[in-house]
Amino acid sequence: LPEGKTLKTVLTPEQYKKLDAVLVDYMGVGLSNPMVAQQMGKMSPATLLTQLMVLQYLKAHMGEFDPTNLIDQYFQKQAKQNNEPVGGLETLSFQASLLYGAPLKRQIQQLDCFLNNLDYYAQLTERMAKAYYAQDVKALLDLMNEKFNTTCDSTPEEMAQLLDNRNLDWASRMPAIMKAAPTLFVVGAGHLPGSKGVLKLLQEKGYTVEAVKP
Template sequence: MKILKLVIAVFLLGSCNAQNNNITLKTNNTDNTLLWEISGKQLSKPSYLFGTFHLICKDDIPFGPQLKTAVKSVNEVYMELDMDDPGRLTGALQLMNMKGDTTLKSLYSTEEYKKLQLFFSDSLQMPLAMFQSMKPVFLEAMLYPKMLPCKTMSGVEEELLLLAKENKKPIQGLETMAFQASVFDSIPYTGQAKELLKAIDSLQAYKKYFEVMVKAYKSQQLKKMQELLSNKDFGMEDNQDILLDKRNKNWVTQLNTIMKKESVFIAVGAGHLVGDMGLISLLRKEGYKVRPVEN
């Protein structure tokens, strides 16, 4: 059950207590930062954009002093989902299950399924039978703890939630659980099943890729992260439009309204920040000034 709870946590990345927003945060000398200030376009107060990582060694989470100042200065914190929703865990189970009567067994040949069973039994010490309805993409997420060199892991969103609560900042979500379920349902289960088996067969290669991605995140090299996400063997190039581009455009539409009303701290997966269809580029195209902040 610990691994199941971990997977749920992995994918779940106006207050009267708002501080004075007339602050000036130091600009980063390069674009190597996960923290960005959004201003201009008649915004009365700046908002902030931050790239998260869904699972990482807890000691590696990059919360610098300026990030903490930014969180203190805003009215609300927006994440992909409302992480403070008491029904989040129940909704997560619905998000993780495949539609209809599709089962894992139906997605694999007899030989492939036996290989999957053996891996879960030997490497994860869990029976595959208990995950028959789970989308393969979430089963793939169970491999991530085996790729990290630490025992104490956490989601950046989870730690940011604690920081927001310390500062009495309300949490909001840019998407609903039902919408996120539809996103993963739009990727064919057969394709997800193929990727899960590929990850198990090439676990050491995936581990090296994951290590490089974590290193790029820790050093806040967004261009390197963009390059890795475009990797034809390990990245999400085939599903980028579904997982990133369309969602980014929808979020910018929402943020146009939200940021006019109040100052907010926006925390979404770092992959959503980069590229021509990333949030930094899209917000600039909307006429905002988006500048890198030292973190």
């Protein structure tokens, strides 16, 4: 957060109380703990929201889910062990700006949506994971298109910035990378489905896209 601001100063007392209760539920301690207040009290709402989603899934899958060894990290480790090159389609600074650079008011809105709809977001994550493992791209798209019909919903501009524009950029650069060497691209599940998804964009360029057989 900007200098001089904390979550306690940017959130309403009600929002702060809800947040504290969620942290106690997920971690056993809340913002009244000095260490938690120091570590999380100055996080931007967007950064905190990302952490809360991970904590929510971790609580539901204790012993099954390791947030320090996610799928992209797994493949990077494998590549390095095999002395294979690892690159990126975007810079970390671009991603940080995209994911955490929304106006503070909008970040607070989205955090508040999560705090008020915990069960929905928990189920949404489970349903998306199930669709992903089932290779059901249509189900993924349907889940991404679910709406509250409130300010909780991403605007068309936000969706274009988060997904569509990046998909177009990636699909335009993938052919040259693949031509240079066989390449594994690891992207978020939300980038796969739809007419503007990476799979469709590659098909439109003449590529054959097939699901990996289990």
